[in-house]
Amino acid sequence: MAIKRCVVLFLHVALLLLAGSSPAASQLAEGYYSKTCPNVEAIVRGEMEKIIGVASSLAGPLLRLHFHDCFVRGCDASVLLNSTKNNLAERDADPNMSLRGFGSVDRVKAKIEAACPNTVSCADVLTIMARDAVVLAKGPFWPVALGRRDGKVSSAVEAANELPPSFGDIPLLTKIFASKGLNLKDLVVLSGAHTLGTAHCPSFADRLYNFSSSYAADPSLDSEYAKKLRMKCKSVDDKTMLSEMDPGSYKTFGTSYYRHVSKRRGLFQSDAALLTDAATRNYVHRIATGKFDSEFFKDFSESMTKMGNVGVLTGAQGEIRKKCYVPNY
Numbered sequence: 001m002a003i004k005r006c007v008v009l010f011l012h013v014a015l016l017l018l019a020g021s022s023p024a025a026s027q028l029a030e031g032y033y034s035k036t037c038p039n040v041e042a043i044v045r046g047e048m049e050k051i052i053g054v055a056s057s058l059a060g061p062l063l064r065l066h067f068h069d070c071f072v073r074g075c076d077a078s079v080l081l082n083s084t085k086n087n088l089a090e091r092d093a094d095p096n097m098s099l100r101g102f103g104s105v106d107r108v109k110a111k112i113e114a115a116c117p118n119t120v121s122c123a124d125v126l127t128i129m130a131r132d133a134v135v136l137a138k139g140p141f142w143p144v145a146l147g148r149r150d151g152k153v154s155s156a157v158e159a160a161n162e163l164p165p166s167f168g169d170i171p172l173l174t175k176i177f178a179s180k181g182l183n184l185k186d187l188v189v190l191s192g193a194h195t196l197g198t199a200h201c202p203s204f205a206d207r208l209y210n211f212s213s214s215y216a217a218d219p220s221l222d223s224e225y226a227k228k229l230r231m232k233c234k235s236v237d238d239k240t241m242l243s244e245m246d247p248g249s250y251k252t253f254g255t256s257y258y259r260h261v262s263k264r265r266g267l268f269q270s271d272a273a274l275l276t277d278a279a280t281r282n283y284v285h286r287i288a289t290g291k292f293d294s295e296f297f298k299d300f301s302e303s304m305t306k307m308g309n310v311g312v313l314t315g316a317q318g319e320i321r322k323k324c325y326v327p328n329y
């Protein structure tokens with residue numbers, strides 16, 4: 001009997017580890033609001049269709065907002081809180097100055113509050129919005145387990161320390177991802193999110209100018225591509241110009257990001273770094289063939305599910321914020 005119990009316990013722990021889930025994440029459930037707000041996902045989808053319908057370039061920013069939320073204090077909507085007189089919040093940290101989409105989250109949350117007051121967290125709203133952003137950009141659908149609660153704390157210092165920098169190499173990125181329970185496969189798969197969206201010059205212009213004493217540009221960047229990028233970003237601190245990370249299809253979710261990376265045309269050092277490790281390089285080249293799109297879509301869905309479970313608050317933890325930019329009083 002004791003042996004049987006041990007085996008059951010072992011299987012339970014193994015399943016949690018496989019899913020990359022914390023015990024709190026296992027309290028999330030797909031039908032979490034089935035009695036209290038049964039239409040939550042339909043309402044979010046309806047609003048997202050309107051938002052993406054008029055501003056298709058918002059799909060990337062909304063996906064990134066969820067990622068930046070989950071990597072700092074877990075997926076608790078702490079990235080959405082405004083700074084106060086006494087506290088500089090995550091959204092005002094350097095790496096978050098280029099985040100967009102806050103207004104869209106407020107708009108969707110207001111619709112949800114009108115239908116089901118004080119019931120659905122901002123963290124859940126953002127998680128569903130990120131999934132729908134991918135779907136509406138022609139990417140995969142995955143079911144989202146719900147029940148996250150909203151945090152009350154948001155710190156710019158933590159955001160600056162915990163988000164991966166664009167100059168990250170594999171050891172650094174692996175370490176940061178591992179600290180969130182995500183592995184090397186999640187790193188190469190989730191980097192595929194760079195199929196959507198744009199970047200400002202300061203995120204990559206170091207690679208174009210004075211990269212090292214012996215090279216004008218980063219030698220891991222295709223020289224023709226570097227030339228094109230230099231025409232766009234005239235200086236390292238040009239803050240106005242935007243570059244597509246997946247040129248030609250930055251509003252469509254697909255596998256062309258991996259084709260760019262495999263040709264040494266990834267925009268950031270973190271993208272280029274994927275070619276420096278055997279496992280991530282093999283993945284990039286495999287998906288770049290265009291023969292394994294459905295495999296990437298499945299992998300992306302799985303890694304997004306793991307990311308959406310990072311450090312979640314559940315049960316009596318945190319609160320259900322009324323407005324996403326301010327804690328309840």
Ligand code: HEM
Pocket residue numbers: 059060061063064067098100164165166167168173187190191193194196197198199200201202203268270
């Ligand atoms: C692997 C580590 C990562 C690094 C170093 C990184 C870095 C960056 C940087 C520097 C930008 C451009 C910011 C700007 O200049 O405006 C960016 C944009 C973006 N990132 Fe990442 N990122 C990483 C992983 C991820 C992940 C895991 C996701 C989502 C799952 C993601 C989604 C995006 C999206 C969608 C954009 C475009 C946003 C827009 O259009 O405004 N990134 N990333």
